Amino acid sequence: MTPAHPEKWPVHAVYGAVDQQLLKDCGNLLTAAEESDGNPSISEQTLISMRAGDSADHKLLTLALYAPDEDSDPSSGQDLAGFAAVVEETDGTGVVEIAVHPSYRNQGVADRLVGALQDRRGFHGLKAWSHGNHEAAADLAARYGYVPVRELWKMRMTTAAADLPDAAMPDGVAIRTFVPGQDEDAWLAANRAAFAHHPEQGSLTRADLDARMAESWFDPAGFLLAVDGEGQLLGYHWTKVHPRHGSHPAIGEIYVVGVTPGAQGSGLGKALTVAGIKHLQDQGLHAVMLYVDADNAPAVALYRRLGFTRWDMDVMYGPAAG
Numbered sequence: 001m002t003p004a005h006p007e008k009w010p011v012h013a014v015y016g017a018v019d020q021q022l023l024k025d026c027g028n029l030l031t032a033a034e035e036s037d038g039n040p041s042i043s044e045q046t047l048i049s050m051r052a053g054d055s056a057d058h059k060l061l062t063l064a065l066y067a068p069d070e071d072s073d074p075s076s077g078q079d080l081a082g083f084a085a086v087v088e089e090t091d092g093t094g095v096v097e098i099a100v101h102p103s104y105r106n107q108g109v110a111d112r113l114v115g116a117l118q119d120r121r122g123f124h125g126l127k128a129w130s131h132g133n134h135e136a137a138a139d140l141a142a143r144y145g146y147v148p149v150r151e152l153w154k155m156r157m158t159t160a161a162a163d164l165p166d167a168a169m170p171d172g173v174a175i176r177t178f179v180p181g182q183d184e185d186a187w188l189a190a191n192r193a194a195f196a197h198h199p200e201q202g203s204l205t206r207a208d209l210d211a212r213m214a215e216s217w218f219d220p221a222g223f224l225l226a227v228d229g230e231g232q233l234l235g236y237h238w239t240k241v242h243p244r245h246g247s248h249p250a251i252g253e254i255y256v257v258g259v260t261p262g263a264q265g266s267g268l269g270k271a272l273t274v275a276g277i278k279h280l281q282d283q284g285l286h287a288v289m290l291y292v293d294a295d296n297a298p299a300v301a302l303y304r305r306l307g308f309t310r311w312d313m314d315v316m317y318g319p320a321a322g
């Protein structure tokens with residue numbers, strides 16, 4: 001490959017929904033990046049927003065940097081070197097995420113994208129996610145006066161069914177699976193209540209839920225609901241299966257666990273978590289991972305007691321000292 005000069009490449013700016021070609025190029029880039037890094041470069045919700053475009057809650061800006069033909073890597077057939085996605089809320093705050101193709105790392109691609117973002121929008125109100133605690137992202141953030149403001153841990157455990165504690169449901173509470181077409185509104189309300197203080201999960205909308213239910217991985221059999229005698233939803237555990245890809249073996253995920261505030265502290269969170277892990281084990285998945293905010297003490301304590309340990313972390317950067 002000839003030396004790259006990303007500072008000379010044109011940046012394409014797309015406002016709102018991203019067209020099919022760019023979506024496909026971004027998808028290919030993300031697959032290559034995940035294969036190389038072992039974790040996704042962009043959050044699932046950002047990808048959903050890129051497909052859906054602007055909404056009443058947010059608007060989207062995507063900056064794409066294509067390498068000119070002579071610089072592209074013929075073996076990969078890729079020429080999207082990197083892209084930045086900015087999801088901006090109605091109050092002007094937002095989050096930027098950047099993905100760089102593994103063939104174009106360490107050549108100034110992210111720098112070029114950040115510079116283009118500074119020119120077109122500026123950084124006002126913006127924070128940035130680094131998925132995986134990359135040194136290059138830390139350096140880039142520091143150059144622009146950004147410091148770590150939030151840590152999202154990735155935890156993992158490998159266990160045989162016998163290692164899991166017995167965790168009975170509290171009296172009068174039963175588990176059943178999510179029924180599409182019936183449980184959406186109740187689940188959204190319970191999710192809002194359980195995650196009232198969470199910056200992303202608590203504001204999930206019906207459109208966000210529908211988009212996830214339309215994904216190929218969605219399986220209601222792995223979406224457990226805890227209900228009381230009147231059928232009231234008290235908690236849930238939504239699991240996800242990541243099939244084997246490339247050199248990475250299949251792994252189960254505690255996609256989201258929540259207990260409504262009035263039902264917290266009664267053992268329900270533990271019982272739901274254990275039930276979901278058993279469901280994953282029944283499908284032959286003995287490695288299970290999850291994401292959790294480092295400062296979510298109840299959840300981190302619960303996961304540690306079940307045998308999860310920290311595996312990796314995503315770091316959010318924000319401007320230093322206001």
Ligand SMILES: CC(C)(COP(=O)(O)OP(=O)(O)OC[C@H]1O[C@@H](n2cnc3c(N)ncnc32)[C@H](O)[C@@H]1OP(=O)(O)O)[C@@H](O)C(=O)NCCC(=O)NCCS
Pocket residue numbers: 194195256257258259260263264265266267268269270271291292293296297298299301302305
């Ligand atoms: C995390 C959550 C699911 C736990 O559910 P819960 O029903 O309140 O928890 P349980 O009563 O089953 O307690 C299970 C374990 O959690 C830990 N825990 C629960 N509340 C805690 C608290 N306030 N502080 C510290 N640890 C706590 C304990 O380790 C406890 O185990 P122990 O009883 O053996 O000591 C619940 O607090 C919740 O829904 N929180 C908001 C949503 C959320 O953060 N979900 C996880 C995101 S990844």
